[in-house]
Amino acid sequence: MPPEPGHTPPGISGGADDGGEPAPGLLKRLRSRLYVILEAGRTSDWPSQVFDFFMVSLILANAAAFALETVVSLAAAYGPFFKIFNLVSVLIFTIEYAARLWVCVEHSEHEEMPSWRIRLQFARTWPMLIDLAVVLPFWLGIFVPLDLRFLRVFRLIRFLKLGRYSPALSSLARVLYNERHAITGALIIMGGLLLLSATVMYELEKDVQPEVFGSVPAAMWWALATLTTVGYGDVVPVTVLGKIAGGMVMIFGLGMFALPIAIVSAGFAQEIHRREFVVTWGMVARVPLFSKFDALTIARLAEHLNARVVEAGTVIARKGEEADAMYFLLSGEVQLDFPDGPIKLEDGAFFGEMALLYQRRRAATITALTRCSLLTLQSEDFARFMRGHPDVRNTVAQIAERRLTELRQRSEAEAERQEAERAQEAHPASE
Incomplete structure (x- = not known):
């Protein structure tokens, strides 16, 4: 059954423009269309797909350009090209940032708020703060003398923009945040095991190998290499009790890393399931029959x-x-x-x-x-x-x-x- 006349496109609230007055018809339609492309996104909407593909490609190209600029021969041969590419990228990222601020009033949950407040609240979200950090140092550098090395480091922030276009990265970030208490507990256990292993080895090996096990902090290098199952072999116990303790530490090391891995993997599975449910719920809510x-x-x-x-x-x-x-x-x-x-x-x-x-x-x-x-x-x-x-x-x-x-x-x-x-x-x- 075709949508009823006057049915608002999904995710578009038909909110007011600045000052609470309705936007002109053409401007309103343009803003609504840009909202679908920039924020809402639809699997069958090819402009949204083209935009996402272009932005992801641009971000990856910026990361590659940052790495290639550190090669002296390439920087000398293609320096002007790198500068032009960086300028064009910043302009595109700036236009994207401004466009997202403009269309954010189309979020349906904000339709009762004034436009300036919607934009202020939206600008304080983490994705928008990352977008601002990408472009702000460049524009500040035009008016304020800044160290070029400082600007180069900030260019790495552009890689974080991938989180906006990658559901897997954003899901992983939410998992780490949701499981932060369990992960913190696991890290405390890992730290305690590291200290215990170093202390035991210090007591068993300090008289035989004082140069490598002469203190607990010195023994921590061996404990860390053993618990992480790296085992460089540069420091090893030589006494019988030291070797027995070292074998037990190796076994503990396997379980030490299994604990946080299990926490993250279980949380990630729950997040994927929750996200699939939320996406399905949102799609059902968009059907006029159930509105x-x-x-x-x-x-x-x-x-x-x-x-x-x-x-x-x-x-x-x-x-x-x-x-x-x-x-x-x-x-x-x-x-x-x-x-x-x-x-x-x-x-x-x-x-x-x-x-x-x-x-x-x-x-x-x-x-x-x-x-x-x-x-x-x-x-x-x-x-x-x-x-x-x-x-x-x-x-x-x-x-x-x-x-x-x-x-x-x-x-x-x-x-x-x-x-x-x-x-x-x-x-x-x-x-």
Whole structure:
């Protein structure tokens, strides 16, 4: 079912411009479009994909240029090129920073706040602070004399911008923050084990090897190399008790690193699962059918949905097949080929519900006209969810009845048209 007239694009609030006055129509549409490209992002939106690919490539190219500039021969031969590339990069990063500040008022959760406050709050987020740190030293260097080595070090911050375009890096950062207490505990245990190992080895080896085990701090080098399983071999125990203690420290070293690794890996798995759920929840909330339902209902539905991407020309379901799922169209276009003519559906529509509601076979062949992002609800989950949420079932049933009525009207109109054509063809013959 096509989106209702006046339906606001996902993630766009239609907030006010500076001063609370609505932005001019063209300017508003431009800002909304830039918001989708810069902040919202959609898998099927090719300008967003092109922008993300370009920015990631530019960041990686800056990191490579920083490293190549340290080669004396390359710096002498291509110095002007490196300077021009750096200037162009800073200009692009500055325009990106300003554009993000401009479009941030489109965030739906901020629609009740004044624009200046939204931008101030958005500028204080970590991604925006990193973006500011990337460009600010360059512009300050124009007006304030700064050490070039200082500016060169700040160029490394550009690499941190990858966190904005890499969900894995941002997920890892959240895992480290969420598990900070457990990781701190593991580090304390590791530090205690390091001190204990060095102290034991000091007591056992200090008289035999005073030059390497003459103090606890000196013995810590051996303990650190052994616990990390590096084992350089430059310092080794020579007494029997020292060798026994050294073997036990090696075994403890394996468990010492297994502890924080297990904490991080478990947290990372939970974060990935949470992120997939949040993404699915957000996609479900964007479907107009569920826009009026409460968050708990949407969250319960999201647990049963599976994401699916199909290419243009793919047959999603065939006429006469057993109905096994209901589909929600997040992006793209599909065509339902009924006997009385095709029906096209766009973003936000859903289909396949009539066969499940009335427990019958598919009445139409469903084909993807473009690359489509879908959410599928299997028939068993559909029946279970509808039983538990009669309000959702009533809404879906009303839309299904309206569609059936439209199909009957189309069928009757087509039958009348064919009857009129037959009568027109038979009239000359009767004369």
